[in-house]
Amino acid sequence: MKIAQIAPLFESVPPRLYGGTERVVAYLTEELVRQGHDVTLFASEDSITSAELVPCTPRALRLDSSVRDALPHHMIMLDKVRERVDDFDILHFHVDYLHFPLFQSESNRALTTLHGRQDLADHMPFYRRFSHMALASISNAQRTPLPGANFVGTVYHGLPLNLHTPRFDGHGGYLAFLGRISPEKRPDRAIQIARAARLPLKIAAKVDKADEAYFRDFIAPMLDGGGIEFIGEINDNTKSEFLGRAAGLLFPIDWPEPFGLVMIEAMACGTPVLAFRCGSVPEIVEDRLTGRIVSDVDEAVRAIPELLGLDRIAIRLRFEERFSAARMASHYVKIYQKMLRARAASQLQLSALKASFSVANEHGLEPASFPAVGEEN
Structure with a gap:
């Protein structure tokens, strides 16, 4: 599967110090590569990855004292994704909802993981406007303020099993x-x-x-x-x-x-x-x-x-x-596959509908009717 991972630019992937979202994107990206997928990471140039890296800013924005406004940098990144959109089966965004207006035509293969709080009133009209965009939550509790949003799954974060070495005595005493x-x-x-x-x-x-x-x-x-x-x-x-x-x-x-x-x-x-x-x-x-x-x-x-x-x-x-990275990646892959199956079914139905109209026009007949996407036959 050809997968684009689109990360925030505030930190490198993975971050040098503090950083949650970019850290999760790093673990997910590396595990998807390990599982044999063709992954492209859109992130800051100082990121370290086994995937193909598309650099979208020279360094993490938080560590660049010359940066005053992060928005233009993220918009440039989204334009780079748009230029290569046909290269990917799945577009996986981690930048909140910034990309919704630009990629709503790709909603059947664009997944957005929400990493932040969703209980702010200003969010509500935006989610209503783009209710067709597929969302992944990182906990079920995160969904509570958005009962009408298009959540396609909850995937808990995961870490590489070899990232931290456990200590079973905890003898630091603090x-x-x-x-x-x-x-x-x-x-x-x-x-x-x-x-x-x-x-x-x-x-x-x-x-x-x-x-x-x-x-x-x-x-x-x-x-x-x-x-x-x-x-x-x-x-x-x-x-x-x-x-x-x-x-x-x-x-x-x-x-x-x-x-x-x-x-x-x-x-x-x-x-x-x-x-x-x-x-x-x-x-x-x-x-x-x-x-x-x-x-x-x-x-x-x-x-x-x-x-x-x-x-x-x-x-x-x-x-x-x-909470392993392997489990996290496998759960996301299941969501990707489900989205791609629905996309293929939709395209097949559209092709059949076009063929029906073509035959009907040729013979002066009424076209056959087809169920809407998602309806049972």
Whole structure:
């Protein structure tokens, strides 16, 4: 199968440091290539891939200080995809809905994975306008605000099984917070939980420009008093050690998280996850098996002893069963195949209809009627 993967340009594929969507695109692309598909990746030129790379900007936009507006760069990328559209069986977009107006004529072979939150009111009229565009969700919870959208499947993220080496002792003796410093990620809750549980907390997190004031005014003052270490952004090599040595990962979010890649990264290391009951969390964490799901800080503190006693070998095994890159790619391939079968059936029906009209016109007869696409015969 000839597949185009179209990634955001904010980070390279895979990212050098923080980055969720581009990281998932990297794992999916490499696994599709490994499974024998012909894959072309549209991404920044500093991306590293086994697929054919179509460079769409010299470097990741977030790391390019000369970039002020990301939109023109993404529009150029979409035009490059448009120029080569006939080269592919499937167009798989990961850029939200930016491409919908340009590729609605290719809706029967264009799949869009939604990676962000979908509960914003401004989204609704857009999805109604383009209700024929095929969407993949990354959790069932992500679908909730869009009951009328054209979801063709839910595919959980996956990681290469050899990406992280599990540690089954977790002898670092600390709790971990990994990801991004922002109000919805609630690092303040993580600090409160660690202090109440009398355990050290290490925070490995990115601070976006938009969140610098929040970090400066609210989080930085909470770091005083001992027991809390702020590390900053880390890469994949450091991440494995950071999560593997942690006694547990704190994921105390306060927003409808569509997936939460860090949860399965922790599981890959054998590390249990303590997460708040929001968004995708109940789909990803299996309570009392791979972690604990709680509703507030007090419940989180009470859950810490049980969290630390969970079987780290069992956690790793559940990760391998549920969240491998191979499983993710195979699920997407099933969606691709289903879309292509529907496309072929539609084209066959259209050809038959044209032939009917041609014969009818030739003999002055009424053309035969055919069922609409998707109708039962």
